[in-house]
Amino acid sequence: MTAVERIAADTADRPARERLTPRRILPWLLSAVIGVLCVVPFLLVIAISFGRKIEGAAWVWDFTLENYERFFVGALWPDEVTFLYLQQLGFSFWYAVVASLLAVMTALPFTLLLTGLSRRAQAAWLAFILSSLSLSEVFIVMGWDILLSNNSGLPALFKSTGLTQWLKDVGWFQTLRDWGLASPRNVKFKTSQFATILTMSYLVWPYAVILLFPALSRLDRSQSEAARTMGAGGWTVARTVILPAIRLPLFGSTLLLFVFLLGTYVAVTVFAAPAQHTTAVAIYTNIRGANLNAPFGATQAVILLISAGVCLGLGHRLNRWAEAR
């Protein structure tokens, strides 16, 4: 074919290629929908984070880095420095790390036992766990709130069984008061890090089971049986055979739950004292309420997002490094 013929053939082809068929339109349409629903709001948040707050009024569009500066050193810098917002970010990570680890660590033995059950029992358990996902965070927090309340929950049980009195008699009650887990009258579990982390790991526990289940059910049982016949104890088998085999899903689940928990709002507002509040709560108090400082709220959101991204990136790196070894 000569060049001229090739060009002629191309031109002949072109109208056919440009015809608008549904198959051609669909990807563009989907991209547009994703763009409008995800990318535009996202860009808006980034744009607002550079806005400027007017004292005593609302905020205006602008391009200032003041909000980012405030996040790291406070609004009164350079006269005064505060790490309040970094502390809140720290608590976001602390709660998310501990609660996701706790959830995965407790879900692991449960799921392992689950895979050993009959198919019927497995299906029943999985259906039950899946259905518990329909409970919203608000419901779960409300439930734990009642369970930990003075007149209707655990403290009431402590009091009626005489446990509170016993704690007072042996002198441990004062220690609990020092830890903030008791008032002069009775033990109290709210507000505390204990209640916050407990509720957060409860919140993601069903996810942990569902994420681990496929990997654990595919586990080759003959390997652990072989190890056992060679004289390895239960703990040694778990440590040297099972755990290495499910290292990847274990790591992946923890990372996913961690990211999920970074934005927890209701559990932290209800169960954590203001001294241990997270960035998610701070974002809300800036954007809503009488303050109406959307730019600073947006800044905190962007920084939380970047930090989460960095964590995921590091996790990925770590994973690859472990694989390569």
Add this chain to the structure above:
Amino acid sequence: MTKLNRRTLLKTGVAGFAASSVLGTPLIAQTRSLKIGSYGGYFEDSFKEFVYPAFTDATGIAVESVTQPNSTDWLVTMQQATAAGSVPADLSLYARDTLIKASRIGGLLKPLNLSAMPAAGNLDPYFVFESPEGALGVGAMSWFTAMVINPGEVEAPASWAEFWDSSIYEASLGLSRNYNSQFLDIVAATFFDGEATFKTDEGILALIEKAAEIKPNVALWWSAESQMEQSMKNGDVIGGQYYLDVANLMAADGFPIKPVFPKEGNPQDYGSWCLSSLSDKADEAAEFINFSSDPATQALMSRKIGTAPLLDQSKTDLTDEEFAFVSGTPSIRPAYEAYLDKETFIKESWDKMLAGA
């Protein structure tokens, strides 16, 4: 402001229903009408059931009720609507700090003709907001945030200062978490010179430092009203600050809560009627504000909505019992201007104090 939020948050369902019923109302072929905004839910429903019909009977002016989410968010809505050239309501209900914000932003409110509303003269002058352009808001109703205690656990304190006593209140109080929810005004009235202390940064820091001393006694820093309600009912806290009318309602239902007016008093906040700068219903609005300022209407709102009247009890026909349900003396007036002028400074210093950072 929190009060307004709570009205909305708690009764969002009702608010949604109320909003839909507004849309469903057929337009009445009347020559005179007025669109009035109020906080959706219990507030708006009570207005629609008791206040607006009485007004229409008295004046022949039909009222179209408009649902406001609260003050601050509504201000943003009205700001955008004014820029677009068409507003959803003639009269809006703004808390005082939002009203001041609106007057500072400028161009949103139309000065009211006070001579057309003689009954507004009944109100304490404090409730008529004057700016250089004229009167921008006339009080509609007010509410108190009161000291509350569990009468089964403690005696009623004579002063707010007793809440700082850890031998009684260690890890036992419920206070509001927001910097502008009037706890600082309580501190100022109890230990300092009241509103004057807010004039300087040093004064504000001294207030916050004093507030920090109560931290060991606070079991709950609440952000939603329902948190405090549950904690009082559950015995998680045995005292704190809470809304006077709701506390009285809870006490009437047999829950262990008692509102107290200590010697320093309790903070009083209020909402104002404000006319949109784009409204051409100034005359109708004046008639409505005149009606709303009437002692009989003020008493009606106290009985049906639980708000405090903006005039002396003697001018109304409220009994002592009815009056004590919604009001009391003395009242602490919040330092609105300072909260706005030094918004970021107060918020960050307050948050730092709470976080111990």
